[in-house]
Structure formats: C-alpha cells, structure tokens
Amino acid sequence: xxxxxxxxxxxxxxxxxxxxxxxxxxxxxxxxxxxxxxxxxxxxxxxxxxxxxxxxxxxxxxxxxxxxxxxxxxxxxxxxxxxxxxxxxxxxxxxxxxxxxxxxxxxxxxxxxxxxxxxxxxxxxxxxxxxxxxxxxxxxxxxxxxxxxxxxxxxxxxxxxxxxxxxxxxxxxxxxxxxxxxxxxxxxxxxxxxxxxxxxxxxxxxxxxxxxxxxxxxxxxxxxxxxxxxxxxxxxxxxxxxxxxxxxxxxxxxxxxxxxxxxxxxxxxxxxxxxxxxxxxxxxxxxxxxxxxxxxxxxxxxxxxxxxxxxxxxxxxxxxxxxxxxxxxxxxxxxxxxxxxxxxxxxxxxxxxxxxxxxxxxxxxxxxxxxxxxxxxxxxxxxxxxxxxxxxxxxxxxxxxxxxxxxxxxxxxxxxxxxxxxxxxxxxxxxxxxxxxxxxxxxxxxxxxxxxxxxxxxxxxxxxxxxxxxxxxxxxxxxxxxxxxxxxxxxxxx
Numbered sequence: 001x002x003x004x005x006x007x008x009x010x011x012x013x014x015x016x017x018x019x020x021x022x023x024x025x026x027x028x029x030x031x032x033x034x035x036x037x038x039x040x041x042x043x044x045x046x047x048x049x050x051x052x053x054x055x056x057x058x059x060x061x062x063x064x065x066x067x068x069x070x071x072x073x074x075x076x077x078x079x080x081x082x083x084x085x086x087x088x089x090x091x092x093x094x095x096x097x098x099x100x101x102x103x104x105x106x107x108x109x110x111x112x113x114x115x116x117x118x119x120x121x122x123x124x125x126x127x128x129x130x131x132x133x134x135x136x137x138x139x140x141x142x143x144x145x146x147x148x149x150x151x152x153x154x155x156x157x158x159x160x161x162x163x164x165x166x167x168x169x170x171x172x173x174x175x176x177x178x179x180x181x182x183x184x185x186x187x188x189x190x191x192x193x194x195x196x197x198x199x200x201x202x203x204x205x206x207x208x209x210x211x212x213x214x215x216x217x218x219x220x221x222x223x224x225x226x227x228x229x230x231x232x233x234x235x236x237x238x239x240x241x242x243x244x245x246x247x248x249x250x251x252x253x254x255x256x257x258x259x260x261x262x263x264x265x266x267x268x269x270x271x272x273x274x275x276x277x278x279x280x281x282x283x284x285x286x287x288x289x290x291x292x293x294x295x296x297x298x299x300x301x302x303x304x305x306x307x308x309x310x311x312x313x314x315x316x317x318x319x320x321x322x323x324x325x326x327x328x329x330x331x332x333x334x335x336x337x338x339x340x341x342x343x344x345x346x347x348x349x350x351x352x353x354x355x356x357x358x359x360x361x362x363x364x365x366x367x368x369x370x371x372x373x374x375x376x377x378x379x380x381x382x383x384x385x386x387x388x389x390x391x392x393x394x395x396x397x398x399x400x401x402x403x404x405x406x407x408x409x410x411x412x413x414x415x416x417x418x419x420x421x422x423x424x425x426x427x428x429x430x431x432x433x434x435x436x437x438x439x440x441x442x443x444x445x446x447x448x449x450x451x452x453x454x455x456x457x458x459x460x461x462x463x464x465x466x467x468x469x470x471x472x473x474x475x476x477x478x479x480x481x482x483x484x485x486x487x488x489x490x491x492x493x494x
Contacts, residue, residue, distance in 0.1 A: 005088075006202070007285055007292075008038040011251025012236065014065050015092030015133065016285065021144070023076060024083035035071045040251055042067045042148055050111045050148055053119035055155070059109075062151040063099035065091045070144040073115075077143030084141040088127070089149045093134045099151035107153060110138035113146040122147075202286040202315075206252050208279065208308035211235035213248075215274075215304050223274040223303045225257065230268050239270075246270060254280045257304060277301045279310070283360070285401065286314055288342060291364035292401060295344050299357035299414060309349040316342050322416055326380045329388030330422050337380070339371055339421040346414040354413040360396075361419045362403040371421035379408030382416040390422070 005020040019038060042050065042064040051061045068089070089110060100107040105126040112120040122138035129135065136149065212231030217223045227246065229239045238249040244262055248255045256278040263272030278300050285294040295314060318340050330337045341363050348354065361379060368377060374395040381389045391408035399405050406419060 005287060006036065006038065007287060008066075008204070009252065009282060009284055010038075010040050010066055011282065013092055013094040013098055014040070014251070015094070017066060017092075017149075018088075018090045019068050020088040022086040022088075023144075024081040024085075025076070025079045026081045027079055037069045037071075039067045039069060041065075046113055046146055046148065049113045049117075049119045050150055053111055053113075053121050054150075054152060056119070057121045058155045059121065059152045060155055062101065062107075062153050063095075065095055065099075065149045065151070067146055067148040069146045073144040080141075080143055084139055085144055087122075087138045087140055087147060088135065089138075089147070090133050090135045091149055093129060093132050096134055096151065101151075101153035105134055105136075107151060108134070108136060109150050109152050110136060111148045111150050112140055112142070113148075114142060115145050118142060203311060203313040204252070204284045206281060206310045206312075208253065208255060208305055208310070210237050210248055210250070210255070213304075215306050217303070221303075225272060225274060225304060227270040228268065229270060241265065241270065244275075246272075252282050252284070254282070256280075274304055277304045281310065281312070283362075283399075284312065284314075288314075288316055290341070290367050292403060293342060293364075294360075294362045294399070294401070294403065296360045297346060297357060297414070298360075300355045301351065301353070302355065303352055305348070305351045307350050311347040311349070313345045313347075314342055315345070318343055318418070321386060322382050322418065325382040325386055325388035325416075326418055326420060327388075329380050329382075329390050330378075330420075331425070332388075333390050334425045335378075335390070335422040336425055337420050338376075338423050341367055341371075341419045341421075343416055343418040345416050348414065356412075357410045357414055359391075359408050359410060359414075359417050360405060361408070361417065362399060362401075362405050363419055365398075365402070365404055368404050372423065374404070374406075376421050376423060377404075377406055378420055378422045379406060380418050380420055380422075381408070381410050381412070382418075383412060384415050391417075 003021050005018045007016055007018045009016045017038065019036065046067055047061070047064060050064065054061050068087075087110060091108070093105075096105055096108055097103040108126070109124045110122045112118070112122055114120070120140075120142070122140055124136055124138045127135040127137050138147075140147070210227070210232055211234065212228030213225060214227075215223060215225045227239070232239050232248065236250060240247040240249070241263070244259045246257045246259070246263060248257070257272075257274060258276045258278065259272035260275045261273070263270050265271075278298070280298045281296050283294040283296045285292055293314065295312065297310070297312070322343060323337075323340065326340065327337050344359070344361065359379060363377070368374060371377070377395070378393045379391045381391055383389070389410075389412065391410055393406055393408045396405040396407050408417065410417070
C-alpha cells in the first residue's frame, strides 16, 4: 500500500519537503487510520536517540532537518510482511550542502526511533534530484514510528565533537518552529495503491513563540515587550527593526510588532509598547484529489499572543453545519453555493481576539474553468458562532506553481473559510425587499387574522348551545343600543 505524498514548507535551506510511505501487509487492516506529522527539527529526546544510533554506527549527527512522527500504528506494525516499510523523504540540496560532511548526499541518512525505544540508522539510498530537491529512500524492517532526515559525518572525521541536535550548523530546531500533519491514511490490503485517502485533511501547526521575546501586560491592558536579538537569531529568527516596527521572520511565519513611538535598543535588547501585532503565514501547499492548493493568512491583532499557536486544517470533506452556513450566507446575497472545493479551518490558541484578516486560497485552473470561471469563485467564512458571511473576494492571478490565487477580506476575523462556486439565484428565489416585503407582511397579517376568525367560527359551529348564547348576547347588545339612542333623541326634543 502506497500513500499519497504529503508536502510541507519548512523554510530556510530546508525548503519544501515531502514524505511518502509504501507498506507491505500480510493481511488487511480495516477501520484504522494512521496520522503523520512533519516537524521542523527534532525534540531533545529524539535528537539524543538519533545521536546514540549514530554513535553505534561510528557516525556523528551534524544536523536534523525534520522529523516525521506516525501515530496509531500498532496494528500496521503487527501485520508487516518481510518487505517492511519503504520510506521516501526529501529535502532541499542547499541544506545537504550546508550540513552533510563534504556536502555529499551520501552523508544524509534516515534515522528511526521506535515506540519501544529502538534506535536505528536505516539503510538509506539517494534516489536523485528534481530541481533543487534531493530525494532519499530507506527501508524500515521494524515498522513505523518516528523518522528523521539527518546529516552525518564519520566519527573519525569529526572526532566526536559535533552537535547531536544539529544546532551548530545549518537549520536550528529552536525558536517557534512548526509542524504539519498529513492526511490520515486508511490502511488497505497489501499492494493496494491508495489514491484517495478516506480523510483528506491536512493540518499545519505554527507556534508564534520567539526565543528572547518577553511580553508584559499591565493593569490598563497596555502591553510592553523586550526582545533579546541574540537569542532570537540563535533560534533561527531573523529580526529587522524599522521606525516603529520590528519584523520577526521564521519558517512559516512573518510577525510584525508595531510600537507606540519608536522602540528603544540597548546592547541588543529591543523594548517598546505594543500598538498592534500583525501575523502573516507563508503559503502552505498540500496535494488534494484535484491538484495542489495553498493557503495563507494575514491577520492583525491588538496584542502579542503569549505562547500563541495557529493551527490550520485543509479538508475536502465539508461538515454539514459548515455547508449549511455557507449556503445561508450565499442566499443572503441572492446567490447559491453550487460546489465547495475545500475548506480551511483556522484555530488559535492563547489569542485574546483576532481583528480583520485577509485569507489567500489557491485552486487549480481546471477546477475554476469547470465551475464557472473566476467570476463564479468566492470565499465564504463561518464564524465560531456558526453564522456565515460571503467575503469580498478578488482574483489575484496565477502563482509560480500554476494555481489561481483568490483573496478574501474578512472584517470579523478567522475560523472556517471555503473556496466555492456561487451562482445567482433565480428571480423567483430571491429575497423580497422594500414595498414588496411590506406587501408580504400585510398579506401575512391578514392571513393570520383570517385564520383566527376561522377558528372561532369553527368552534361556534361545533357547539349549538354556545351559538344560542352568542346570539342572545348580540340581541341584548342591539336592544340596549336602540334604547340608548331613543333616550338621547327624547332629551334633545325636550
């Protein structure tokens, strides 16, 4: 069984990476999904385990580009055939040149840390290059778990002095970092090509934490900050200072802190008062059934979110509540949703609030052409309260990947967005307004009154005693009115 490639943009010299696995099974494993996460760098536990594996093979770890973690794999591992797992990983050649011994692809290995603590340097083969991307393949006889693509050097060459976490050369695993969760794969029988995963969802998690950035919020909700530029740079974050802006650039994210007045700087420590914080995620590309798509977010916040995290999930499957909210939003604009290409769900952690945002979503020209052209494509938002809103959507052209770029302005913040085909409602379906709506209200009022009278008449008809009493009351009222009128006429004559 082969999975679809899962791509993730990790930035720096690592670039856009991809993972793919081919699993040989002795029998079908049904009703099971496995999830993989592509993580920039490696955790200290994984780094230490990889160095132990390297030492056992007379190697030293020079740097770790990224790790791939698989979860819920016990049933798969228990049913592996003799071929085991074939793992394909890629990385930009710039990272290889900067970190591997002699800059050689022969000094890049795929490592594995098993759930049982097994530490392995897998038999790794360089498959070749496409553009600037180098592709590697390894065989894992003991199944899935945690893998990493690692630059190594022989122990005799390095003398055992290299960093086991790859922090002294090339990319660092410090700073904010990010992870990308690939689509959950439905495990089928041996040799089956899995062309359309059961759950076609892709999740990217991006931390806003920056080494050396400290934030303090006062009693009046005024936020101040200090930034140690040396610590930020050591963690792989680029710092640029303007008149009243500090821009922090890290893989997957550009964060701009706008200050009230000019910030101060002394001995590499920048300090100031926060006016706003702007975050822009770099485009995150994934492969879907109809082609490659990418998304990015540009949002302005009133404060810096301490330990903030943005989690973005792209999915072709659309929940019923989302579909309903989108349709109602379109109907409010005298349109109807004909098709939804995919949805983007944006979840935030430790955000006080999100202000206006701009979302960018791309789609293949083929999808656009078969769904009415650029004029029929819109971006719709669903709030966390479940209400829908059609965004002011504009077509921005073709990106370098050949996909069509659409931008939506979201005045009320983030949550769920969808790129859809929307067409005008027929005149008979459109909502009435002005005098017409007043006429409808009047007709409705008369209709309700008629209904009430009908009920009363129906009750009277079904009860003859009540009918007699009712007629008697009417007679008494008429007699009294006649007597009263005669009295008034007599008084006038007198």
